[in-house]
Amino acid sequence: MKKIIILMILFWIQNKTIILSQRCESYTPSENTTKSIHQLISRNGTIEIPIVFHIVYQTGQDTISNAKIYSQLEILNNIYGYYDPKNNSSIPEEFRTKGAIPGIHFCLAKTDPFGNITTGINRLKTEVVDIGCRGYDIMKKQTGGIDIWNTKKYLNVFIGSRKQCPFAMSSFPWDNDPLIDGIIIDPKYIGSAPKSYPFHLGYTLVHEIGHYLGLNHLSISKKKDDCTTDDDVTDTPTQSFNYYNCPEYPQYSCDQSSMFMNFMSLVDDGCMQLFTKGQVDRLNAMMVQYRSELISNSCNEVLANDFVVYPLANQSGQWYIHSQNFGEWTGTVQLYDISGKQITSISVIQSVGILFPKYTIPMPTGIYFINIKGGQFNVTKKIYHLQYEN
Structure with a gap:
C-alpha cells in the first residue's frame, strides 16, 4: 500500500467541540533510509526546484488567486532558503545552536512537459465533489483532475477540496511511483491564511515538502513510550510520541528534552521554528539519491x-x-x-x-x-x- 503523509483538521464529536491537535499522521517508511550521507554526493550552494501548482476546483470557494500562490512561494523560499534559526532568540538555546538553512530555492515552472511557456499555475474546473479526498483522482485527467507532470522535472502540488478528509498528503521520495509522486493540499492552507488558524502561516506545505524530500516526523513510533525508533536524524532528540498544539517549553520524552518546535513536528504553525543541520544533511542525501534529476534543473538562468x-x-x-x-x-x-x-x-x-x-x-x-x-x-x-x- 502506498505510504502517505496525512494532515489532520478540526472536527466535531456530538455536542462537544474537540480540537484534534494531531496535525499529521505518518505511516512508517517502506524501506530503511539510514544510509550515511557521507556515502552520497554532497551538493554545495543553493538547490533549485521547479514547482507547478495544479488547482482543481468545483466551486469558487475551492480556487485561489495567483497572489496566494506567490505568497506561498515566498514562505517556502524564506524558510528553505533564507531563514536562519540560529538568529531566532525565541528558540531554546539547546536547540537553536542546531538550527540550519536547507539552502533550497523553489521557482514556478517556466515551461510545461511539451516545451510550451507556462506560468507554473494550472487551473481546471471539475465536476467531482471534494476531489482532493478521492485518493489520487486529482492527479489524473480521466478521473476529473489534471495529469501529473514529469516528476523528474517538477515538484507537483495539487490544490483541491479536502473537506471530508485530512487536509494534506505527500509522497516520500523512495515511493517510486511517478503517477502519484507529489503533494495534495486543501486550498484553505495555501499561503498566509488567517481564517485557517492555527494552520495559517503557510507551514503546511513547508512540512509536506519536508516529507516529499525525505524527512520523517520526529517520532514515527506507533507504540506509546517506545524509544527504540525515531526520525533517523542524529541531532533531533528521540521522542516516543509527537506533540500537538503549541506546548510550553520544556517538554520531555525518552528522558530528554523534546524539540517540539521543529518544522517536522505536529504543532501549530506559530510554534514551528527550525530545521536542524542533521535534517538538512538528510535532505541533501535523499535528494541526491532519489531526486537527482529534479534538482539538476535550474531556475535562475531562465x-x-x-x-x-x-x-x-x-x-x-x-x-x-x-x-x-x-x-x-x-x-x-x-x-x-x-x-x-x-x-x-x-x-x-x-x-x-x-x-x-x-x-x-x-x-x-x-x-x-x-x-x-x-x-x-x-x-x-x-x-x-x-x-x-x-
Missing part, C-alpha cells in the same frame, strides 16, 4: 532573462521594467548603488510592465543594481546610468 530593463529616453534615473514570459507578477523592486546602499524601493501588484521608480531621481553617472523579487523569482540586473543633462 528567470534572469524573463525581465528586461529599458532606460527611458531623455530621463534621469527612471527605467521601464517588463516581464517577457510569465505575464503579471507581484513583488518588490529595489534600486541600489554600487556600494550596496538602497536608493529607493516600490511594491508591484499584478503588473506586466512598470516605470521604476515612479518619479525620476537625480543620480550621478555610474553603475547601479535593480533587484526584482517576488515569490517565484529573485533577479538582479546590473545597469549603467548616464546622467542626462538639459
Whole structure:
C-alpha cells in the first residue's frame, strides 16, 4: 500500500467541540533510509526546484488567486532558503545552536512537459465533489483532475477540496511511483491564511515538502513510550510520541528534552521554528539519491532573462521594467548603488510592465543594481546610468 503523509483538521464529536491537535499522521517508511550521507554526493550552494501548482476546483470557494500562490512561494523560499534559526532568540538555546538553512530555492515552472511557456499555475474546473479526498483522482485527467507532470522535472502540488478528509498528503521520495509522486493540499492552507488558524502561516506545505524530500516526523513510533525508533536524524532528540498544539517549553520524552518546535513536528504553525543541520544533511542525501534529476534543473538562468530593463529616453534615473514570459507578477523592486546602499524601493501588484521608480531621481553617472523579487523569482540586473543633462 502506498505510504502517505496525512494532515489532520478540526472536527466535531456530538455536542462537544474537540480540537484534534494531531496535525499529521505518518505511516512508517517502506524501506530503511539510514544510509550515511557521507556515502552520497554532497551538493554545495543553493538547490533549485521547479514547482507547478495544479488547482482543481468545483466551486469558487475551492480556487485561489495567483497572489496566494506567490505568497506561498515566498514562505517556502524564506524558510528553505533564507531563514536562519540560529538568529531566532525565541528558540531554546539547546536547540537553536542546531538550527540550519536547507539552502533550497523553489521557482514556478517556466515551461510545461511539451516545451510550451507556462506560468507554473494550472487551473481546471471539475465536476467531482471534494476531489482532493478521492485518493489520487486529482492527479489524473480521466478521473476529473489534471495529469501529473514529469516528476523528474517538477515538484507537483495539487490544490483541491479536502473537506471530508485530512487536509494534506505527500509522497516520500523512495515511493517510486511517478503517477502519484507529489503533494495534495486543501486550498484553505495555501499561503498566509488567517481564517485557517492555527494552520495559517503557510507551514503546511513547508512540512509536506519536508516529507516529499525525505524527512520523517520526529517520532514515527506507533507504540506509546517506545524509544527504540525515531526520525533517523542524529541531532533531533528521540521522542516516543509527537506533540500537538503549541506546548510550553520544556517538554520531555525518552528522558530528554523534546524539540517540539521543529518544522517536522505536529504543532501549530506559530510554534514551528527550525530545521536542524542533521535534517538538512538528510535532505541533501535523499535528494541526491532519489531526486537527482529534479534538482539538476535550474531556475535562475531562465528567470534572469524573463525581465528586461529599458532606460527611458531623455530621463534621469527612471527605467521601464517588463516581464517577457510569465505575464503579471507581484513583488518588490529595489534600486541600489554600487556600494550596496538602497536608493529607493516600490511594491508591484499584478503588473506586466512598470516605470521604476515612479518619479525620476537625480543620480550621478555610474553603475547601479535593480533587484526584482517576488515569490517565484529573485533577479538582479546590473545597469549603467548616464546622467542626462538639459
